[in-house]
Amino acid sequence: MPGGLDTVPLPVALGAEVRLWHAKLDIPDWQAWLPLLSAEEQGRAQRFAFERDARRYVASHAALRSVLGSLLSLRPADLAFQTEAGGKPVLAEGGRGLQFSLSHAEELALIGVAARPLGVDLEWLAAPLDVEALAGSVFSLRERTVFAQVAPGMRREVFLRVWTRKEAILKATGQGLAIPPPEVEVLLAPDDAMGCQVALPCCRSRWQVETVLPAPGYVGAVAQAAEQPRL
Numbered sequence: 001m002p003g004g005l006d007t008v009p010l011p012v013a014l015g016a017e018v019r020l021w022h023a024k025l026d027i028p029d030w031q032a033w034l035p036l037l038s039a040e041e042q043g044r045a046q047r048f049a050f051e052r053d054a055r056r057y058v059a060s061h062a063a064l065r066s067v068l069g070s071l072l073s074l075r076p077a078d079l080a081f082q083t084e085a086g087g088k089p090v091l092a093e094g095g096r097g098l099q100f101s102l103s104h105a106e107e108l109a110l111i112g113v114a115a116r117p118l119g120v121d122l123e124w125l126a127a128p129l130d131v132e133a134l135a136g137s138v139f140s141l142r143e144r145t146v147f148a149q150v151a152p153g154m155r156r157e158v159f160l161r162v163w164t165r166k167e168a169i170l171k172a173t174g175q176g177l178a179i180p181p182p183e184v185e186v187l188l189a190p191d192d193a194m195g196c197q198v199a200l201p202c203c204r205s206r207w208q209v210e211t212v213l214p215a216p217g218y219v220g221a222v223a224q225a226a227e228q229p230r231l
Helices: 030-036 039-046 051-072 131-138 141-147 152-173
Strands: 018-024 081-083 089-091 099-105 108-114 118-124 195-199 206-212 218-225
Touching: 018 051, 018 218, 030 051, 039 051, 051 099, 051 108, 089 099, 099 152, 099 218, 108 118, 108 218, 118 152, 131 141, 131 152, 141 152, 152 195, 152 206, 152 218
Parallel strands: 099 118
Antiparallel strands: 018 108, 081 089, 099 108, 118 218, 195 206, 206 218
């Protein structure tokens, strides 16, 4: 298992659980992880213009393969993936029903694994963002009304908590930004509750989404079908 990955041995039978890992991406020996990737992934890593971006891509995808390989008792390089119609990556035949989601921001990756569709998202709190302008385009009218009541000093963190929840849900559905973000309402109160259930007009399932704080300076979210997940 590559260094920098916080993990423990796990059974494949996850039941109702969602398992989360975080992996540090600021590693000096990142090129040693390349053999864990597929030829296609290695080719993509070589096309990045900046070494920083190649390093983060290689480290995050090697971490994902290491987690899934340990669960399935397979070598990370032997895992095969395919893409669903909406662009969501899934394990190909032999994945034994495992579902996964990967997100990375700055120097951290967040990985989620469950026995049902799920989505995770991660953001860096210090990212240079105009949260007021972004809220105007990705929040619903009700969310904008609530957001206006948030203390100015808390708006960046609250915005990112809301945005990661939206992204996690959109990833879980497999439809991504085909669903307009304002249709995914997750901000319920100015003090920003840690989680909520969401019903989307396009989906039969309700989605349970929770905020997670994997490391100082980062905020993330995990979403799955509405049964209360155990994290």
